[in-house]
Every structure is written in C-alpha cells, then in structure tokens.
Amino acid sequence: MPDAPGLELIRGEIERDHPGSVLATSFDRAQAALVVDPAQILTVLSWLREEPGQSYRFLSSLHVADYLPAAPRFGVHYELLNRDRVERLRVKAMLVDPAAPALPTIDSCVELFPTAEAQEREAFDFFGIVFRNHPDMTRILLPDDYVGWPQRRDFPVGGEPVTFTYNEHTYG
Amino acid sequence: MEVERRSLSSKQASARQMLRGDLEGEDLDRYVEERVVTTTFEKMLNLARANSIFPLTFGLACCAIEAPISVVTARYDLARFGAEALRASPRQADLIILSGRVSIKMAPVVRRLYDQMLEPKWAISMGACSSSGGMFSNYAVVQGADKFMPIDLHIPGCPPRPEAVMYGFSKLQRKIIGNADQGWRQRYNAAGTEEWARGGPASAPSPEAAEAYEAAREISLA
Amino acid sequence: MAELTQDRATEVMTVNIGPHHPATHGVLRLIVDLEGEVVKDLKPVIGYVHTGIEKSCEDKSYWKVIPFVERMDYVSYFFQMEAYCGAVERLVGLEIPPRAKYLRTIFLELNRIHSHLVWLGTTALDLGAISMLWYCFRERDRILDLFEMAAGQRMHTRYFQVGGVIEDIPLGFEKKLREFIADMPVRVGQYQALLDRNEVFLSRTKGVGIVSRERLLELGVTGPLLRAAGEPWDLRKAFDYLAYPEVDFQIPVGTVGDNYDRYRVRVAEMVESTKIVEQALDLMEEGPFIADDRKYVLPPRSELSTSMESLIHHFKLVTEGFRVEPGEVYYSIESPRGELGCFVLADGSSKPSRVHFRDPSFVNLQAFKDMAVGSYIADMIASLGMLDPILGGVDR
Numbered sequence A: 001m002p003d004a005p006g007l008e009l010i011r012g013e014i015e016r017d018h019p020g021s022v023l024a025t026s027f028d029r030a031q032a033a034l035v036v037d038p039a040q041i042l043t044v045l046s047w048l049r050e051e052p053g054q055s056y057r058f059l060s061s062l063h064v065a066d067y068l069p070a071a072p073r074f075g076v077h078y079e080l081l082n083r084d085r086v087e088r089l090r091v092k093a094m095l096v097d098p099a100a101p102a103l104p105t106i107d108s109c110v111e112l113f114p115t116a117e118a119q120e121r122e123a124f125d126f127f128g129i130v131f132r133n134h135p136d137m138t139r140i141l142l143p144d145d146y147v148g149w150p151q152r153r154d155f156p157v158g159g160e161p162v163t164f165t166y167n168e169h170t171y172g
Numbered sequence B: 001m002e003v004e005r006r007s008l009s010s011k012q013a014s015a016r017q018m019l020r021g022d023l024e025g026e027d028l029d030r031y032v033e034e035r036v037v038t039t040t041f042e043k044m045l046n047l048a049r050a051n052s053i054f055p056l057t058f059g060l061a062c063c064a065i066e067a068p069i070s071v072v073t074a075r076y077d078l079a080r081f082g083a084e085a086l087r088a089s090p091r092q093a094d095l096i097i098l099s100g101r102v103s104i105k106m107a108p109v110v111r112r113l114y115d116q117m118l119e120p121k122w123a124i125s126m127g128a129c130s131s132s133g134g135m136f137s138n139y140a141v142v143q144g145a146d147k148f149m150p151i152d153l154h155i156p157g158c159p160p161r162p163e164a165v166m167y168g169f170s171k172l173q174r175k176i177i178g179n180a181d182q183g184w185r186q187r188y189n190a191a192g193t194e195e196w197a198r199g200g201p202a203s204a205p206s207p208e209a210a211e212a213y214e215a216a217r218e219i220s221l222a
Numbered sequence C: 001m002a003e004l005t006q007d008r009a010t011e012v013m014t015v016n017i018g019p020h021h022p023a024t025h026g027v028l029r030l031i032v033d034l035e036g037e038v039v040k041d042l043k044p045v046i047g048y049v050h051t052g053i054e055k056s057c058e059d060k061s062y063w064k065v066i067p068f069v070e071r072m073d074y075v076s077y078f079f080q081m082e083a084y085c086g087a088v089e090r091l092v093g094l095e096i097p098p099r100a101k102y103l104r105t106i107f108l109e110l111n112r113i114h115s116h117l118v119w120l121g122t123t124a125l126d127l128g129a130i131s132m133l134w135y136c137f138r139e140r141d142r143i144l145d146l147f148e149m150a151a152g153q154r155m156h157t158r159y160f161q162v163g164g165v166i167e168d169i170p171l172g173f174e175k176k177l178r179e180f181i182a183d184m185p186v187r188v189g190q191y192q193a194l195l196d197r198n199e200v201f202l203s204r205t206k207g208v209g210i211v212s213r214e215r216l217l218e219l220g221v222t223g224p225l226l227r228a229a230g231e232p233w234d235l236r237k238a239f240d241y242l243a244y245p246e247v248d249f250q251i252p253v254g255t256v257g258d259n260y261d262r263y264r265v266r267v268a269e270m271v272e273s274t275k276i277v278e279q280a281l282d283l284m285e286e287g288p289f290i291a292d293d294r295k296y297v298l299p300p301r302s303e304l305s306t307s308m309e310s311l312i313h314h315f316k317l318v319t320e321g322f323r324v325e326p327g328e329v330y331y332s333i334e335s336p337r338g339e340l341g342c343f344v345l346a347d348g349s350s351k352p353s354r355v356h357f358r359d360p361s362f363v364n365l366q367a368f369k370d371m372a373v374g375s376y377i378a379d380m381i382a383s384l385g386m387l388d389p390i391l392g393g394v395d396r
C-alpha cells in the first residue's frame, strides 16, 4: 500500500496532468483510496497503468458497493495492484442514482484491463450499473429474464418465512 | 383366497418335484421351505430394481462432493448397495440425487432432467438446501426442490455425511421394495411425464400425444 | 456434389454442453462452435448455482456471516473463512494471537492439499485415469478426518472465528497430523508414478492449452495457472499474512504453461504445503487460540457461570453481534485457485453493508476461451479440468 503521504503524492501528480480528476483521497485502516470523477475514470486508470513511476498494471477486483443513504449512491471500486512494489491502491468512482428508468453509467475499462469483462457484467447484473462500450453488457449470473437489481440495498432479500409451529397460523 | 392358496400349494408341489433327490417326507418339506420363496412377479421386480439403482451423475453444489463422488470412493463404497454405476445420461438413470442448492436459473433444468428420466424413477433431495432452501433464504434460491418436482426422500445435513447418504439410500431401497403408493406423484403432475414432441410452439399436445400421455398415466397409476 | 462436401467439411456446428454434464465439474454450461472436432469459438454460461450469498450476508451480523461465505467455493472453505475473518479483523483492528496464526496456517495448507486432491482425482477421471480418483479420495478422507477431529464437521467446518479459531485442537490431533504429513509426500510420489509415465495422460496434456503469461496477466488470472506459465506470483510470499513469513517454502513454477505444467505445479504445491504444515507445527507454542477482546470475542464457557460481566458480553455478542465503525477493507489471500479477495464495507451497524468476494475461479474462467479455442474438443475438456473452476465460487 502507498502510505498516506505517498497517496497525496500520487494525487498531486495526477492533478498536475489531469486537473480535476481526483475528488478526494482517503487513507483508512492502512488502505489507500482515490475518489475520482466518474467522467474521467479511464483517464485516471490509464494514467495509473501507464505512468512509469506508478504502473498499477494488474486489476485485482472490480466491484460495486451501494452506500444507500449517501448522496452519490453507488461506488465502483477498482482494486489496482502494482506487482513490482507489491502495492495496492483502490480507485473509487461514485455514481449518482438517476431517476427510475435510467441507470447509472460509467465507462467500461475492458480495453485497459480485459479481466474486467466478467466483473463488469456482474456489476451490471446485481446493481444495474451500465458500463459504456462494454462488448457484451448482459446479465451474467441471473437468468436473462430476471427483473430488478438484487444486490442494491433497497431490494428485499427475498426468500420465504419458515413455518414453525408458533407462526403456523400467521403464514399458514 | 381359496384359489390362491391352492395355487400356492401346487407351486410348492411342483418345486418339490424339481428338488426331489434322496429326501423324503418331513426332510423334504423342510428342505423345500428353506430354499423356495414364492412371491409375485412385481415383488421380484422391485427387489431387483432396489438393488440395481443407476444414479444420475449430477451435482449441484457442495453436497455433490459428498454424495455422488465421496460415497462411490473406496472408504464408503456405494457399490455394496448395488448403485455404483453412475449414468451420465438421464435416459439411462433411475435415481436423481439433488445434491445442493437449486437456484432459480437451475430449477427448470433440473425439472427437465427429471422429466427425461424414464419410469420408474426416484429422486433424493440431499442436504438442507434442496430440501428447504437451507440457510439461503433469499431471492436466488428455490426454497425447497419439492416446489417443482416430486421428491421421494430427504436427507438432512449440510452437507450430510456419506454415511447419512447411504442410510437414506437403504431407506429408498426399502421404499422401492415396499412399492409405496405413488399416487402423490399425480399431485405434482409427475406420473408419466416423459417428453413428447409438441405440435407447435407452446400449443397443446397433439391428440396422439395426449392419448399416449393418458395411457401412460393410467398404467403408472394403476 | 463436390461443393456440398466442401461445405459440410467447413460447416460450423454449435454444440451445447451442460449445465448438466459430468465433465464440467458442476453446472457450467458451454456453448461451443465446432468445425469438425476443432473448437472455433466458445462461450461459458454461468450462474446455475448463483446463491445470492453476498446478499444474504448483508442480512446477518458479522459473526453469522462466516458459515455463509464458507459455502461459496466449497472445496476451499477455510480460505473463504480466512479471507472474511481477516477482513473483519482489519476493520476492527484486532490482532490474532500467535497460536491462532499457526493453527490457521496449518488448516489453510491442509485445505490446499485437500482442494488439489479433489482436483487431481476428478481431472484424471476426465482423462480416463479412474484409479486416481480412488487414491486421491483416500487421502482426502484422511484430511477430512483431521478437520472433523478439530471442528466436528467434515466440510464447512466454521473453525475460524473473528479473532482466532473457535477451539484449540484436541489431544491426539498433532500425532495424527504428523503421521499424515509424513505419509503425504510418499503418496504424491505414487500419484506421479501413476501419471508421469502414462502415455495417454502425457499426450493429452503436453503442449495443450498454452496461454502466454502476458495474456494471463491481462486476464487477471492468478494461482497455479499463472505460475505454470512461469510467473512466480504468490500472495503468500508477496504479502505478509498469518505465519507465512516465518516458514520456509518454495513456489513451484512451470515453463511452457501447458496442461502438463499445470498438473506438475499443483502436485509440487501439495508437497510444499506439507512442509509448511510441518514447520508451523514445530513453531507453534502453547498459548491462547483466540484474542482476548471481549468486545468481539465470546468469553470462555467456564466464565459464564461465575462472571456477570462475561454473561452480558456473551448475551450481547450472540444476540446483536458487535458493531463496526464505518469503513471498508479489501483483504486478499492465496487460495488454491489464485487470489481470493474479500471486500467488506461496514456502515457502523452490527451487520456488514456489503460483502464481496473476488473469486479466483470466476476471473480465471475468462482464460478458458484462450485455452480451448483452436484445440480439439477432447482437449477442451482436459483444459477445463486443468483450469479447476469451482462453480460454487464462480456463481456465489
């Protein structure tokens, strides 16, 4: 992990090349994270990948978290890894939830990191986040005709109540 | 009743004829009684069926490591019960072990596999998940496989030990020998549900097919 | 007429394999375009055991999540537990005592051997070597006996706990374990004697399913697949977790990156794992097996009848669970299939707000197309076995 000052240095360097792309940094529980502007996510990722001093060339994981009551609701997380220095860096893009039928969108990073293909499909499947320019933006784990985005926080867990003798009458 | 008894004793008499050697009188009677069992053809058939089950090579999740794989290996050795010949095609199998959780995406596939198996067929639901949904009470898992297909036997556990599977297995054998009433299959619409070619997209079955279906149903419910 | 036969020869046939197919190691479905017997294109369809575990975890308090995450990748359950417990420990800032570190290392490595045994048995079975299945499962049952001795269950042991392990190992465990790790390298030698000079096995694995190391890295593939292509990348060495920095072991790597290398790397890993277990066993000393922080860890049973305070802690932990300050952690370990990462997001309540697993099989499966396209369909089955995807982990 880059330490807290190292993280600020990275931020400074990106800001120098691409002003306004990094919105904030956080260093929490020894893990460094950059919060970036979703419109410029590809710029930041390719900078981190290509810049000689950085070369975060391995995308470990791409996942989404739903911070429901918070204002930009969805966070798309990119866990980057520099295998030479053995450092991890998390890049977060916070997406606003648009009004009902529209879905939050962000650029796909499949061109940069081919490994993201399945993981972006998974994010679409569970959270309804559309990755622009993804080669095949379809459901991956759920059936094709499934309706809803099940891992959003406002989606019910589902399942069935179990009828024990004490609640038999309620659920019959 | 009279008729039956007479026919029984005549059968025994002919057996006696066949086995007659040097024995005479009471000795011969004991000899025959010890060696000859008279039974009906159906019972004989059930005995044979129960001891030569062909399970389907089919695994869904965690339980699959224990049931179709572990129980056939050396330590547990399901071959002792005559069921080691796993069949990869549902057409050749007569037992399906639902070993694991059935997701909403898999449920139609499982039902189709069950339908493709030929009568007589049995189904074991292994583990908490396929019996009741288990701990996964959520949007993705079917809460109990008997929602969409008839199950003959549930084996509890998460995962059940191979010993439990074998115990359940011998229970199933007794059930087959006892030729339990299969009327409950009717409720699931599962008697004689072999597939047939349909007339058109999502149309009713063709008259011949419906006729064959009714005939098959009558036979299996008789 | 001649034209017609020409057409027939190059005609592409699309074949559906699965989701019920004995060679897919679960419920994977493959849509394969074949030209004759050669695979032209291939698309895996997954999701047939999607269980919604990540969603269910959001509904449970932190310590009740452990049995859920175990059931994702069902042949390496200890790794799931470690990834999750490790992530929560990093969230709450809990140190685990040295004995727990060693115990966890021992069980993880035993689980790695177990996982590779299941892989070896079933994959050799796919290639027609049925006797491997009996031999591998003979040793697997010995490992499961050890698990059962320590935790009471063969699979899904729920042995790791936030803060350490749930119970100390019982008397007699160490003796049995030492017997096992003395035997295991001999057994591995026997497997190799069976397979390494088996002409059928060699000709079906050598030179098949080669993917270059750069391509594998692009696709995010980790674990034995990557190491077989010659990249010595192992999180056990790269990061510092549990007792791995203190034990001495090597990382086997391949040269070509074909299926034969994949087999050799995994078999060599089994031997290395026994070495790790042995050293951890030697280094382990008596001491507490779980951290002594009553906010997160259940008090010992014996205290419940004497101390009111312990009773309150116990009641609080069992009913509500512990609360975790808001924050997020990504913690990754080396599972038998590669990098297993766990992301936990805490929102201040006693339930995690998101638990996500970066499952190695899910990511590695993307390399399957590169491995299989252009080869024969029979080799595709071999490559799938050598890829070793566990569908429970892929679909979660």
Ligand code: SF4
Pocket: B061, B062, B063, B099, B100, B101, B126, B127, B128, B129, B130, B134, B157, B158, B159, B160, C071
């Ligand atoms: S019952 Fe338990 S072991 Fe079996 S599939 Fe379900 S979770 Fe897995």
